[in-house]
Amino acid sequence: MSDILHFEQDEHGIVTLTMDYPPTRNALTGNTMVNAFLAAFERIETEHTARVVIITGAGKVFSSGGSIDEMERQLKPEYESMALRHEYREGIQRLPLALYKLEVPTIAAVNGPAIGAGFDLSCMCDIRIASEHARFAESFVKLGIIPGDGGAWFLPRLIGMSRAAEMTLTGDAIDAQQAYAWGLVSKVVAAEELLNESRKLALRIAANSPEAVRMSKRLLREGQHNRLDTVLELSAAFQAMAHKSDDHARSVQAFMEKRSKPRS
Template structure:
């Protein structure tokens, strides 16, 4: 069986994971997609050379979200409510926990529709870049269900409660231009420029100290729920670590040398 997630790492330490399941338009459930993504995240965590992750998709759809064929199985009497709860807990809900905890920065390169859980997958990333053809739909209510994979946590933090409520209560899609106006994506580019733009951004991140970038990401994560004094204590602890890294020492030496050269 072919892999549903293609793994590639370039010389800069930028890892690209490409969702590649054309039969389901890159659905996340009802297949090995989640397990393959989790295995890829674990591989990145073990790789000290990995610096940035880009999640992309083959075809014209970023992800169709949940597999409707699998939902037909779930509504049957042979699958009880308790069993369904465990399916979510031990299935797709592992995805937001693992992706949110990933130390390296993450970029979603959204090439087309990101629907339901596919929209949430993009929201789980630190940064989103969209092609002009991209759209985003928190569409669970259209199927009579709720965001079961963390969308109700991620989406309001990105675009605010009122707009998240509008998307979640109507299930309607927004286009790429609206997404950038609402702050859901950082930028919109022509389709041919999507991956180059994502990789260029990833390269600018990868050029910085990997230790400083990872610690900075952790501080941004903690700032979402920590008090200021608590975050300042954590910042001081992280800064003491950063000051002792070879990358910091080299950067300071280079800065001093450049300043001395300008004065000469």
């Protein structure tokens, strides 16, 4: 699909998206990475065969975030503030919106440093698994800029306001073990086991009803910002659909058959 973002889908419906642009250590700006992600998400949403998406990086880096060359270009006097505002809205800010709306679950397999926008990309995913070599930094202030891609929205929801403020206002990096202690990642594994462990988790998710998984993810998203009564109403509507699904009927039938078998 793309020279810098590889798309692979297996027989279980697990899609692996691998960022692969060594010149800028898998940067998200100054290249076609965002467009490649958007094209991949559109394919996933329209083909309806994917059940889980794993996002990772080739080589030793997950993503370096923003391209320094791109930042240097933006410093030129001919680029006015309003033009840059539109660049953000029409550029990298499309990524968090598209990834947040993606119906299938997403796992960030963080193989190495995830810096700035690269860190925020991992935060946009539903689940994060880290290699022992992973590092995470909301490093924008180190360059005199701010999280322009939604990090200020995602990060406090993952680790709480105090820790998010510490990472955002210092720009300092934390290692994989600290990320695990703070609940930022679900697991830390040996580098050579990262994709295998991510795939094991993806298979556990893919084994369930795909529509139930999609609706459950949507409810988790809605629960982040809606009132209880609103989420309950949506839950009732989703549950009514789920009760009438073939997956539910098969699951109930299998349970009843198992229960009716005599115990030895």
